[in-house]
Amino acid sequence: MQGSRFAFGPFVLDPSAGTLLRNDNPVAVGYRGLRLLAALVERQGEILGKAELMDAAWPGRAVEEGNLTVQIAQLRKLLGPAGDGGEGGGEWIATVPRVGYRFLGAVERLGAKRKPLPLPEKPSIAVLPFINLSNDPEQESFADGLTEDLITDLSRISGLFVIARNSVFAYKGKTFAVGEIAEDLGVRYLLEGSARRAAGRVRINAQLVDAVSGDHLWAQRFDRSLEDVFAVQDEVTARIVEALLGRLRAPPPRNRPRNLEAYDLCVRARKLMDDTPQTAREAHLMLTRAVSLDPEYAEAYRWLAMNHWMGWVHSGGPTESSRSIALELARKAVSIDPNDAGCRWVLAYLLAYERSFAEADAEFGHAIEIDPNEADAWAALSDIAVLAGRIGEGLEHIGKAFRLNPYPASWYYLALGQAQYAAGDYEAAVETLRSDETYRTSSRRFLAASLAQLGRLDAARAEVELFLIGNPDFTIRHWATTEPFRDAATLEHFVDGFRKAGLPE
Template identity: 55%
Template sequence: MAEERVQRRLAAILVADVVGFSRLMEEDEVATLAVLKERRATILQPVVRAHGGRIVKVMGDGVLLEFPSAVDAISGAVELQRKMADANAALSEARRIVLRIGISLGDVVIDGSDLYGDGVNIAARLQSLAEPGAIYVSSGIRDQVKRKLAFDFDDLGPKFLKNIAEPVHVYRVVFEAAATIGHQEQALPLPAKPSIAVLPFTNLSGEAEQDAFTDGLTEDLITDLSRNAGLFVIARHSTFAYKGKSIDVRLIARDLGVRYLVEGSARRAADRVRINVQLIDAVGGDHLWAERFDRNLEDIFGVQDEVTNKIVEALVGRLAESPSRNRPKSLEAYDLCVRGRSLVSSFNSSPEALREAEILLNQAVSIDSEYAEAIRWLAFVHWQIWAQSIDPTEDNRSRAFELARQAVALDKNDAANHWFIGFLLANEKRWPESDEEFAAAFTLEPNNADALAIRSELAAFAGHASEAIELTQRALRLNPHPPGWYYWQLGLAHYAACQYEEAVRILRMEAIYRSPSRRILAASLAQLGRRDEAMREAALFMAMTPKFTITHWAAAQPARDMETVRRFVEGYRMAGLPE
C-alpha cells in the first residue's frame, strides 16, 4: 500500500492567550467563562471572518488561528487587540480580558482541521514572550508586511525559543492599543529636573549565580543617584521590569517618563570585575558618556562611586559629593545581603521568603558586624514577622527596634536607615522623633519612593487621607511599575478617605490581589454593603494569616487619629474577621 502523503501548506499562524486566566477563574469562574464566551462570539469570530482567517481550535484560555497571508494576520491581530481594549474599558482592571498574541509565518502540517509544525510552535513561543496587550511576530511576518501596512515594528533581536533549534528574530508591532511597554495609556510628562532610569545590568559572567551580584550593582547605583536632589531617578522595581527583555530604549524612556537611561554589563571572574556603562539620551538618541572599568574585585565600591559621579557630572555638572554610605568590608557579606534583600524588598513577602532572608542576613552580619545595610534588612525581617502575625512575639518586635537603631548608629548617611527607624518610632507613637527621621531620610535621598509610600500610611493614620493619597501618587511617579504594596498603601489611603469603591478597585488589581491586603478589601466591601463578597475575602485572608486578630492589629497601628482606626475596626468586624 502506498504511503499516504503528508499534506503541508505555508500559513500565517496566530496564537493568542488570556493574561492572568487562573486568577480570573479563581476570583469568579462563572463570570470569567461567560465573558470569554461573549468575546469569542462578538469579537473573535467576526474579526477572524473579516480577515479571511479560520479558528483552528480553542484551547481553554487560548486560541489558534490560521490566516492566508501575513497582511491578514497582522491586520486581524491589531483589530482584535483594539476591540478587546474597547470592551475592557467598562470593566474594572481586575476583571479585564487582556490578550498576548504571537504570529509566525511557516510551513505547517495539516491533520484534518488541525495544524502542526514549527509555524505553530514558534507562534506559541512568541505569544508567551509578549507583554499583556502586545503582538510579537517573527521576521518572516514582518518582512512580508513592512511596506504594506502602516505599522511600525520594534526590533527585539534574535531570541532562542524553547524546542526551536535556531534563534528567531522577534519584532513587536507598534499600534495604538499597545504602544507602551507597561500600563501607561499616555506618555508620562518629563520632570523639570534631568530624569534618569538605570536599567538592570547584564550578567556576562556566564554563571547564573552571579545574577545577584550584577543586580546588586544596579540597585546600588540607583540608590546613589537617588541621593542627588538635582536628579529625578526612577526606583529599582520599575527598571527591573525590563530585565532580560530586548526593548527599544525610546519605548522604555516613554514608559517611565524619563529622558536619560543608563545601560551596563558586568563580568565577574576570580578576583576581577569588568563593568561597561553608558549614558543615553533617549529623546535625542545620543550616547552622552560610556566607559569600561576593569578592576580588582575589592575596588567594586570605588567603581560604583566613580560611575555615580560621572553620570551626575554629565547631567547636572560637578557638585559637592554627598557623604558616602557605609560600605561592607567583605564581598561575601555583600553577596549575602544582596540575596537577602531581594527576598524581602516588599512589605508583603511570604513567610518562607522572610525566613530564608533571615538566615542569609544573619550570615552577612556574622561576617561583617558593622555592615549597616544588612543589619537594617535584618531589622525589617523581624518587624515583618511580627507585623504580619507570622510570629507576633515581643522578642521579634524588640529585636527589630534594636537592629534598626544599630543600623542608624553605624551609618547616618543612608536614607533607608532613617525612614525605617522613623516608621518603627511611629509605631511606638513617638511622633516628633519619627518626623525627624523621615525629614533626615528625604534630605539624604529626595528620590526615595519607598519612603514616600511608607509616609503615606502614617499620614492616613494621622487623619490626613488626602495627603496620604498624594504621597502615594508621588511615589508611583518615581516607581511607575511598583511592588504590589504601593497599591496596598493607596487602597488603605482611599479607605481612610471613605472612598470605598476606589479602594476596592485598587485592591483588586492583579499586582496586589491575593496578598494580606485582602483584609482592607474585605472591610471596603463590607462598608459598601457587599457582605457576601466581604466575608469571602475575609475567609481567604484568614486562610493566609490564621493568627490575625482585630485587637492585635488595632494595637499595632501607628495611629494619631483614633477615628481612622475605629473606621477600619468597624469594617473588619462587618467582614467577620476575629476579635
C-alpha cells in the first residue's frame, strides 16, 4: 500500500514520508499540522468536522478545540494565499462556521515514489487479513487471529519468504487489486480468505492466488467444530506449502492454546502492545487473564513478558522488578514452547539487557534458525548488534526486517535511525527519524543527536525539548548504564551526540 502524494499549487504533500515541499524545497511543518493537512487534502472539497480533524491530529486523545484552531491558523500562515483563485478569501483552508473546515484548492493525487520491491529467490507469499463474515463485530479479533497464526505457521517454513503481520494488516478494510498488493509487498503469491464463527462452529474459506499469472492455485472451504480451528490452520498451511514447494517434512509442532477465551484475549492484547501506557495496562489485564485460563499457553507468556518490559515504562526503561518479572515470564514461554521463534527472540532481547550476552546470542540464533522470516527478530537483533559495535551487521539485519515487513511498527524506524547514527550517516538518520511512523515517539533522542552532529543545534534543542515533555526523567547517565552496550567507542559516540543536543546529564 504505497502511500499517495498530493500536489496543490506549488506544494507536494507526502503523508507517508511526513514531508511537505514548496517548489521542491522542504517546508517546516509540525507533526500535528501535517496530519491535519493530510486529512483535509485527501478529502478535498469535503467538509470535515472538528471532532474528525482532532481525531486525525490527536488520535485517541481528548484535546480542547482551541488546539485545533491554533493548528489551522499555523497551517494557513505556512501555506500563504492560494494561487488558484479558490474561494474563502484566497485561503487554501476555509472555515465552515460551527462545523469544521474544508480544503478549497485543486488537488492532484500523484503516484507513490517507492520503487516496487524485487521478488525474492524463494517462493514469496503474503497472507491478507481474513474477512469476518459473522454478524457479530466482536468476532473481528477471531478473524485477525486466524490471519496472524497462518502467517506464523508459514513463516516457519525455511523454503518460503513470508511477509510479516504488520504489513499485511495495512490493507485491512481497504480495496486493492491483487496484483497491486503483490507488487507493493514484493511477493508472488497471496492467500485470501474469510471466516465465520457462530454457534460453536467455524467456517473458513481460503484461496491461494498467483498474482503474476492470476491463477488460483488452491481453494477450499472448511466447516468444522470451533474446537478444530487449529487443526484447520495446520491443514491450510500444509496445502499451501504443498502447492508452492511440494511435500516437505513439517517443522516441529507449535504450542497451541487449550482455551479459546485465552486465545481471544491474547489476539486482542497483542494489538495494544505498541500503543499508549493506558492500552498497555489493558493488555496486561487481558494477558494476565489469558495465562490464568491457560497456564500452558506460551504465546500469552511471551507477550506478558514484553508487557512488563515496556508497557508501563515508555519514559525511561523498565524498573528492576519489571525486568526480573519479564525475564522470568520469557523463560517460561520458551520452556513451554521451545519451537516458537517469537518466544526465543523476546528471551534473547531481555537477556541482552541483563548482560547475559552469550546466552542472548544463542537464543537469537535459535530464533532465526526456527523462523528465518521472523521480521521482529531481525529488528531486535539489529538493535543489539549496533550496541555491540557491529554496525554493519546491524544495518544488514534491519534491512532484512524492513524487507519482510515493509509497513512495520514504529520501533523499526527507531532501530534503523539508531543504526544510521552509529554509522555516521546523520542525514539518513534525520530522514528516517522524522518519518511520520516514528517522529512522535522516544526515537526523538536519536533525531536530536543526529541534528547536533550535523551542527544544526537549534533544531536539535527543539527536538530535545519535545522529547523531554514525554520523557521528563531521561538522563544520559541512566540511559548509558542501562542499554546493553558492548563497545566503548559506540557508547561514547551516542553520549557525544546526546550532550551536543543538550539532553540532561
